Amino acid sequence: MFDFSHFLTDSYAIALAALLLLSMIYLCLYYGLYHFRVGRYRTQSPELDPLPPVSVVLTARNDAAWLKENLVYLLEQDYPDFEVVVVNYLSSDETEFVLKLLKDYYPHLKVVPFKEDVNLFQGKKYPLSIGIKSAKNDILMLADPDCTPKNLLWLRGMVRGYRVPAAGDKNTQTIKHSSNQAIQIVLGYCGVKRSKSLLGCLQQYDALAYGSQYLGAALMGHPYTGSGRNLSYRRSFFFSQGAFIRHYDVADGSDDLFVYQNANRRNTAICIDSDACLSVEPRKHFYQWHDERRHRVGTRNRHRFIDRLRESMPGWTSLLFYAVAVLLILRGTLPWVVVAAAVAIKWAWQIVCFSRLTKRFEGGYVHLAAPFFEIYFAIANTILILLPLSSNRKFKK
Numbered sequence: 001m002f003d004f005s006h007f008l009t010d011s012y013a014i015a016l017a018a019l020l021l022l023s024m025i026y027l028c029l030y031y032g033l034y035h036f037r038v039g040r041y042r043t044q045s046p047e048l049d050p051l052p053p054v055s056v057v058l059t060a061r062n063d064a065a066w067l068k069e070n071l072v073y074l075l076e077q078d079y080p081d082f083e084v085v086v087v088n089y090l091s092s093d094e095t096e097f098v099l100k101l102l103k104d105y106y107p108h109l110k111v112v113p114f115k116e117d118v119n120l121f122q123g124k125k126y127p128l129s130i131g132i133k134s135a136k137n138d139i140l141m142l143a144d145p146d147c148t149p150k151n152l153l154w155l156r157g158m159v160r161g162y163r164v165p166a167a168g169d170k171n172t173q174t175i176k177h178s179s180n181q182a183i184q185i186v187l188g189y190c191g192v193k194r195s196k197s198l199l200g201c202l203q204q205y206d207a208l209a210y211g212s213q214y215l216g217a218a219l220m221g222h223p224y225t226g227s228g229r230n231l232s233y234r235r236s237f238f239f240s241q242g243a244f245i246r247h248y249d250v251a252d253g254s255d256d257l258f259v260y261q262n263a264n265r266r267n268t269a270i271c272i273d274s275d276a277c278l279s280v281e282p283r284k285h286f287y288q289w290h291d292e293r294r295h296r297v298g299t300r301n302r303h304r305f306i307d308r309l310r311e312s313m314p315g316w317t318s319l320l321f322y323a324v325a326v327l328l329i330l331r332g333t334l335p336w337v338v339v340a341a342a343v344a345i346k347w348a349w350q351i352v353c354f355s356r357l358t359k360r361f362e363g364g365y366v367h368l369a370a371p372f373f374e375i376y377f378a379i380a381n382t383i384l385i386l387l388p389l390s391s392n393r394k395f396k397k
Contacts, residue, residue, distance in 0.1 A: 013333040016324050020339070023321040024346050030314050031353035034216030035209075039356025041219065043273060047156060048163055053081040054155055055135035055235070057142055059127045060086055064094035066145035071098075073148060075106045079155040087112045087131040089124075110134065122251035125244040132238055140238070142231045142255070147190055147278040157276030158232050161186030161269045184237040184267040185259060187218055188230030190278040194364045200282035203289055204366045205373040208357045210296075213311070215272060221265035224307060228255030230278045232271075237262075253299040260303060277361065297384050312385060315378040321346070322375065347371045 056074055060067060067086075074084050088095050088111060099111045112134050114127065132140060141158055162183045189211045192203045214225045238258075247257045259268075283289040300308055325343055328334045354367035366373070 010331075010333045013328065013331060016328050016331075017334055020321065020324045020328065020342055023317050023324065024342055026317050027314065027321060027346060028349050030317075031350050033220065034212045035350075035353035035357050037219060038212045038215045038272070039353070039360050041215075041270075041272060041360075043160070043271070046160075046163070048159060051080055051156070051159060052139055052162075053137040054079065054083075054139045054141055054159060055137040056082065056084045056155070057128065057131040057135055057140055058084070058086045058145055059089060059124050059131060060091060060095055060145050061089045062091050062093045062095060063145040064091070064098050067095060067098045067102075070145060070148050071102060071109075073152070074143070074154075075102065075109060076152055077149070077155045078152045081137075082155055083108045083110055083136065085110045085112060085131050085135050087114070087127045087134075089114045089127040090117055122249070123254065125248060125254045128254050129243055132235060132243075135235060138235045140233055140235050142228055143190075143278060144229050144280075146280050147229050148193075148280070149278055151275060153275040154278065157273050158186060158188055158230075158271050160273065160276070161188075161232065161271030182266055183269050184234050185223070185226070185263050185269070186232040187215060187223065187226040187259070187268065187270045188232065188276055188278070189215065189272045189361065190227050190229035190280060191361050191363065192282050193279050194362075195282045197282070199284075199286060199289070201366055201369065202373060202376070203282045204363055205370065206293070206377065208354070208361060208363055208366065209374075209377065211361075212357055213314075215270050218263075218268055218270050223263040223265070223268040224260050224303070224311070225256045226259040226263075229280065230276075231255055231259070233258075237267075247299075247302060250299055250302065252295050253302065256296070256299045257302055260307075272360070293380075294384055297381070300385065312381070315381050318374055318378040319382070350374070 058071075058074075071084070071086070084106075086099055086109065088099060096113065099109070103109045103111060112127075112131055114130075118126075128142075139159065139162070141155065190207070191211070192200070192207045195201060195204065211227070214223070214227075217224055241258075241262045244254060244258065246261060247253050250257065253260075283292070300311070303311070325339050328339050329336050350370055351367050354370040358364060358367045
């Protein structure tokens with residue numbers, strides 16, 4: 001039998017045990033409301049009839065290699081009426097040649113060339129705005145040159161999002177034709193292709209966890225960000241909301257800040273059907289991936305404090321959980337088996353919930369290492385938040 005006599009007389013140990021229990025409950029609820037919920041989310045949305053015309057908008061700078069590999073998949077989409085707009089911004093590689101060659105075969109490819117640096121602002125917002133302005137259709141699909149659709153049905157899959165009720169509606173599974181015009185933003189998912197390397201697995205986990213967080217928030221009626229690698233909104237809505245004017249002074253945020261400032265539970269839907277998802281190759285070098293992650297959190301200081309707290313709470317709670325567990329074991333006032341049981345329960349539920357994500361988004365067996373990856377990202381993301389990125393930079397993806 002376990003001896004709890006010392007524990008019951010130690011108020012400090014009781015406080016630590018209460019923190020352990022509360023943090024475990026919070027994390028288990030988070031895994032269920034985000035990972036499990038997104039993993040099991042199902043839409044019942046048939047195609048729009050007729051299918052509306054669509055414009056795919058990309059910005060490219062020295063992306064000839066990616067354009068050679070991926071642009072054909074976008075140009076060959078099984079969709080009756082669409083165009084692909086590529087903004088070639090100051091490329092010095094073979095990007096211009098690749099685009100010119102493809103344009104000879106695909107008349108629905110529109111190239112917007114920039115020979116001189118006329119970007120008075122920071123980041124990719126100006127060239128992206130020009131690409132959106134050059135698009136002729138109201139429904140826009142945004143992606144990056146390194147994104148690969150699973151098949152030729154990506155456009156059909158994402159357009160279905162405009163038939164789905166807003167993500168925060170209680171009856172999300174039922175189509176409401178009266179709400180069609182209310183949908184202005186559709187959040188999609190872009191994952192990382194499977195890899196056997198540790199760096200590749202970390203990137204897979206990061207994409208799954210990040211995607212689950214913003215998609216899960218949208219399902220609960222609080223959309224706050226999206227991924228510019230797979231994002232859709234209406235061109236008319238973009239300009240009616242002032243485009244990027246409110247945050248042109250920030251280098252990043254063409255996806256994050258635009259969605260944060262304009263999305264709500266009534267005008268935003270998610271579309272994560274298998275056909276609607278994109279994927280990218282894992283970065284081969286840590287510094288490339290780390291740089292992307294730094295830019296992803298570089299705009300969070302523009303979020304309200306309560307929103308920043310909610311976004312970072314899972315990571316901080318995870319650190320608290322493990323720190324308290326270690327302190328309880330070191331103090332010895334609470335049997336270590338009890339602490340180990342709490343950790344085991346958390347890990348088991350976390351793996352179960354995360355396995356739904358890997359099954360939905362074909363993430364392999366990353367869920368088996370989810371508890372260990374979570375610890376790494378809880379520390380790494382805290383460092384990223386504490387060391388914000390300087391906004392003084394020019395166009396960079």
